[in-house]
Amino acid sequence: MIVKVSNLVKRYGDLIALDHFKLDVAEGEIFGLLGPNGSGKTTAINCILSLLTFDKGEIEVFDKKMTPSSYDLKKDIGVIMQNVAVIEELTVYENIDFFCGLYVPDKEIRKKLVKEAIDFVGLGDFTKFYPKKLSGGLLRRLNIACGIAHKPRLIIMDEPTVAVDPQSRNNILEGIVRLNREGATVIYTSHYMEEVEQICTRIGIMDKGRIVAMGTNEELKGMIRVGEKISIEFLTADPKDYVEFVESMPYIAAVEVQDRTMLIKTERGHNGLSTILTELQTKNIKVGRVYCELPTLNDVFLEITGKELRDGKEK
Amino acid sequence: MFWHNFSYSLKSNVRDKQLIFWTLAFPVILGSLFGLAFSNLSGTDVFDTIQIGIVNTQAYQADTAFQTTLSTASKSDNTASKSDNTASDPLFAVTQYASQEEAAKALTDGNISGYIMEDSTLHLYIRSSGLNQTIMKEFTDWYLQESSAVRSIVTQNPSSASEISGILSKNITYISETKSNTNAPNDMLTYYYALIAMACMYGSFLGMKQVMTVQANQTPTGARIHLAPLNKLKIFASSLCAATLIQYISILILIGYLAFVLKIDFGNQLGYILLASFAGCCTGVSFGAMVGALSKKGEGVKTGIIISLSMLMSFLAGLMVAQVKYEAVKSLPILAYINPANLIADSFYALYYYNTYGRFFTNVGFLFGFSLLFYFIVFLVMRRQNYASL
Structure with missing residues (x-):
């Protein structure tokens, strides 16, 4: 295992931030760690990196116990922090060279690595720029370059695409996949379901300090009640009058109405679209636009973690 | 690794305009204002x-x-x-x-x-x-x-x-006046010596910045440095060397400006002047590092603490009213030894007025002692390698 966390407990006073948290990440994975605000994602990451003390549990990285002075392990870890961590008074090139130099003392080797990192994040035209002259997206890319220039075996990314425009986000996601193809194992935390769905080979959903669901994208979708989400536009009748009628059909999990559109969720493993349309036809109801989609990771996330608002601050 | 971090620390500190303003430009400007204010005063005593x-x-x-x-x-x-x-x-x-x-x-x-x-x-x-x-x-x-x-x-x-x-x-006189040095007394010098002391203490900004840069619970950069496969105290040590060098050069520029442009007399004992300046720089930088390490507040609060304490120390060393230096020490003699700004100003004073070096070396010794004490406190705070919270 690249990362193995067993029964990790972390308290902030009376608040239990990590409650017997467990995690296994195998080599070559892009592991997505999802969770609402305050679920303990960043705390878990900081404990794995030995930035934070913890009350109980064990953490192994590269099959060795991780401690603050595990320099032999740290040299193979790259971290992309949630907050941009660069030095304002150094240029793009100097920032990457400085942080890479903390891992790679040899100047010649470092020069090559810095150039590769710059090419990787596409900052070739901005090497002499100071961070404050960069846009938000470019700054994020610089942040990534500073974290990966030394070619780590394990890359930990804590919400690296926060406040980034779609183009830059896409660029970053493509980069992560490329890094993975080049051999790096990635742990990726995010709020953005579509990102995780797009790049992660395995996903863990955290809530209240522990992993509540874990698996591949498809495995997670198979864990929830919803099978299909069907949307039908009514042209000749008020959909509110037919809610009970549709609910009485087999394998229907839930029915809602929005204006002239009926939203229907079927039970897991059952396709109800053709049956519903046939039954509505018998009532002489003409329908307009009809959509049918499989559940998304967002549905999985909301069903597992609930819909109530989370205003707890991530530690 | 030392030189790698040292050179980048030099670059980043020299390019920090705010830092250079407080450590170099501000004392030079204040010295110029002193020069304007005092230019006619010495003539009235003739x-x-x-x-x-x-x-x-x-x-x-x-x-x-x-x-x-x-x-x-x-x-x-x-x-x-x-x-x-x-x-x-x-x-x-x-x-x-x-x-x-x-x-x-x-x-x-x-x-x-x-x-x-x-x-x-x-x-x-x-x-x-x-x-x-x-x-x-x-x-x-x-x-x-x-x-x-x-x-x-x-x-x-x-x-x-x-x-x-x-x-x-x-016309027999039973009391004779013996001059300890050939230099004529000049009260104006007290102000300039206190100004140098203030400038040395403003090196605290550099010390504070070095601490914040490597502390994971204070800046994101600190977290990144903390994750590197190096002992952060080693990184910190090289940063401090760079900060002290910058501060030392700033003080030498200030003294050069006072001596050659404003024609302030520092005597001719260059080696001792350099030693006193270095001791003052070490004390200033280490004091800032200590404030940076001890306070968990933000940069603004730390800056406020440093400015307040530096100005208070400089005031008691005679920066605003020369007589305060003497009155303060008269009222509370220990102030002569526990106020770093007074020790710095008094080192220059002792060099200028006394032929013997006892007082000078006492002052310089106390300054290096304070530096060691401040760094020891910084070490105690920074030796831990992970945090209860960030």
């Missing part, structure tokens, strides 16, 4: 010979003792050697007038500060009050008192006349 008139009355012509005394006061004091630069100008320049009317006219015209007319006694005539008039009054009073005393003794014991004459002519 003593000019007093122009005095004497009415040539019959009583004056008969009073040879007074004539002799006045003549003595009108000569330069050549008893001091020229080498020590203490030969003084005469107290009076005497002009004789044939009548009181002539003397009065000269007084009205401002040619003399006052005149003396002698009949049965001495009469001093002045038109205004001031230093010259006070000196003339003291002089005439002194003469009347001494002559009266001599007359009284001679009346009672005529045989003692020659002995008294000998004693008076010798």
Whole structure:
């Protein structure tokens, strides 16, 4: 295992931030760690990196116990922090060279690595720029370059695409996949379901300090009640009058109405679209636009973690 | 690794405009303002010979003792050697007038500060009050008192006349002034020395920045450095060396500006001046590092603490009012040793005024001692390698 966390407990006073948290990440994975605000994602990451003390549990990285002075392990870890961590008074090139130099003392080797990192994040035209002259997206890319220039075996990314425009986000996601193809194992935390769905080979959903669901994208979708989400536009009748009628059909999990559109969720493993349309036809109801989609990771996330608002601050 | 971090620390600190303003530009600007404010003050202390008139009355012509005394006061004091630069100008320049009317006219015209007319006694005539008039009054009073005393003794014991004459002519003084150095006293220097002390203490900003840069619970950069496969104390040590070097160069530029542009006299003991400057820089940077390590508050609060304490220390070292330095130490003698700004200012003061180095090395020793103490506290705070919370 690249990362193995067993029964990790972390308290902030009376608040239990990590409650017997467990995690296994195998080599070559892009592991997505999802969770609402305050679920303990960043705390878990900081404990794995030995930035934070913890009350109980064990953490192994590269099959060795991780401690603050595990320099032999740290040299193979790259971290992309949630907050941009660069030095304002150094240029793009100097920032990457400085942080890479903390891992790679040899100047010649470092020069090559810095150039590769710059090419990787596409900052070739901005090497002499100071961070404050960069846009938000470019700054994020610089942040990534500073974290990966030394070619780590394990890359930990804590919400690296926060406040980034779609183009830059896409660029970053493509980069992560490329890094993975080049051999790096990635742990990726995010709020953005579509990102995780797009790049992660395995996903863990955290809530209240522990992993509540874990698996591949498809495995997670198979864990929830919803099978299909069907949307039908009514042209000749008020959909509110037919809610009970549709609910009485087999394998229907839930029915809602929005204006002239009926939203229907079927039970897991059952396709109800053709049956519903046939039954509505018998009532002489003409329908307009009809959509049918499989559940998304967002549905999985909301069903597992609930819909109530989370205003707890991530530690 | 040391040089890698050292060189990048140098670059980032030198490019930090705010930092350079406080550590270099601000003291230079303040020094320039001092220069403007003090440029005319030192001239007011120069003593000019007093122009005095004497009415040539019959009583004056008969009073040879007074004539002799006045003549003595009108000569330069050549008893001091020229080498020590203490030969003084005469107290009076005497002009004789044939009548009181002539003397009065000269007084009205401002040619003399006052005149003396002698009949049965001495009469001093002045038109205004001031230093010259006070000196003339003291002089005439002194003469009347001494002559009266001599007359009284001679009346009672005529045989003692020659002995008294000998004693008076010798003008024996039982207290002698010994100068410890060839440098003339100059109160203005206290302000400039306190200014250097303030500039040294402003090196605290550099120290604070180095601590914040490597502390994971204070800056994101600190977290990134913390994750590197290196002991962060080693990284911190190289950053501190860079910070101290920058501060040292800043102080030398400031001293160079004061010495060569504002013509402030620091004496000629360059080696000791460099040593005192270095000790001051070490203390300033380490003090800032300690504040940065101890306070968990943001950069703004830490900056406020540093400015407040630095200014208070500099104030007590005589930055705003020179007399405060002496009054503070008089009221609370320990302040001379626990106020780093006072130790820095006093190091320069001791170099300038004393031929011996006891006081200088005491000050410098205390400064290095404080630096070690501050760094020890920083070490205690920073030695932990992970945090309970970020």
